[in-house]
Amino acid sequence: MRTIRSQLEETVGRLTGVRGRAALRTAAERAAARAEFPTDHLDRHPHELSGGLAQRAATALALIGEAPLLLADEPTTGLDRDLVDRTVDELRRHVDAGRPLLMITHDLAAARRIADRVAVMYAGRIVELTAADTFFGTPGPRHPYSRGLLEALPDRSFTPIPGQPPELGDLPDGCAFAARCDRATDACTALPPFTGSLACHHPVPAPTRKEIRA
Numbered sequence: 076m077r078t079i080r081s082q083l084e085e086t087v088g089r090l091t092g093v094r095g096r097a098a099l100r101t102a103a104e105r106a107a108a109r110a111e112f113p114t115d116h117l118d119r120h121p122h123e124l125s126g127g128l129a130q131r132a133a134t135a136l137a138l139i140g141e142a143p144l145l146l147a148d149e150p151t152t153g154l155d156r157d158l159v160d161r162t163v164d165e166l167r168r169h170v171d172a173g174r175p176l177l178m179i180t181h182d183l184a185a186a187r188r189i190a191d192r193v194a195v196m197y198a199g200r201i202v203e204l205t206a207a208d209t210f211f212g213t214p215g216p217r218h219p220y221s222r223g224l225l226e227a228l229p230d231r232s233f234t235p236i237p238g239q240p241p242e243l244g245d246l247p248d249g250c251a252f253a254a255r256c257d258r259a260t261d262a263c264t265a266l267p268p269f270t271g272s273l274a275c276h277h278p279v280p281a282p283t284r285k286e287i288r289a
């Protein structure tokens with residue numbers, strides 16, 4: 076079992092070429108500080124950390140070096156708001172440096188601050204793929220599920236999507252969202268093909284230029 080310090084020093088050494096005990100120690104502490112991981116916890120083992128601290132340790136490790144592609148699976152889960160902001164800032168810095176990031180998240184506020192493109196998944200399938208500006212701004216998403224996600228946010232209409240997602244092992248033949256969708260028709264008993272941006276038989280119409288201006 077390795078301490079967080081030991082894991083950070085090894086990662087720094089392998090990915091950045093830093094050598095020497097003192098230099099590795101300094102670089103590891105700098106990496107920890109970047110993710111707000113407290114220095115006085117560096118000599119603890121992973122099982123001695125809370126979920127939030129373990130999350131910060133993982134973020135600190137992931138941000139070392141210049142990963143050609145960073146995968147971040149729910150990177151803000153379990154963090155309080157200040158730490159969410161700090162993590163989001165660091166991930167955005169990674170993207171602004173021209174390095175790709177694939178983030179999987181339920182945190183739409185974090186996605187809004189980081190993402191350039193948004194892919195919405197429902198029941199294990201991508202149902203909408205669009206630019207983040209389009210998704211979070213005007214004209215907004217066009218898939219009914221994507222719309223529902225945004226409308227459920229407290230700073231929008233705070234209206235939950237009715238019903239529950241289907242069991243992944245017992246998906247219907249047609250659209251998996253049909254039982255919860257107010258735009259469903261008989262056509263939706265057939266699986267909607269993914270067109271490159273949408274998988275929906277009756278997407279929300281895009282607003283006209285006049286509507287966008289109003």
Ligand code: SF4
Binds near residue numbers: 256275
């Ligand atoms: S395919 Fe039909 S049921 Fe599915 S999201 Fe589109 S309109 Fe709703």
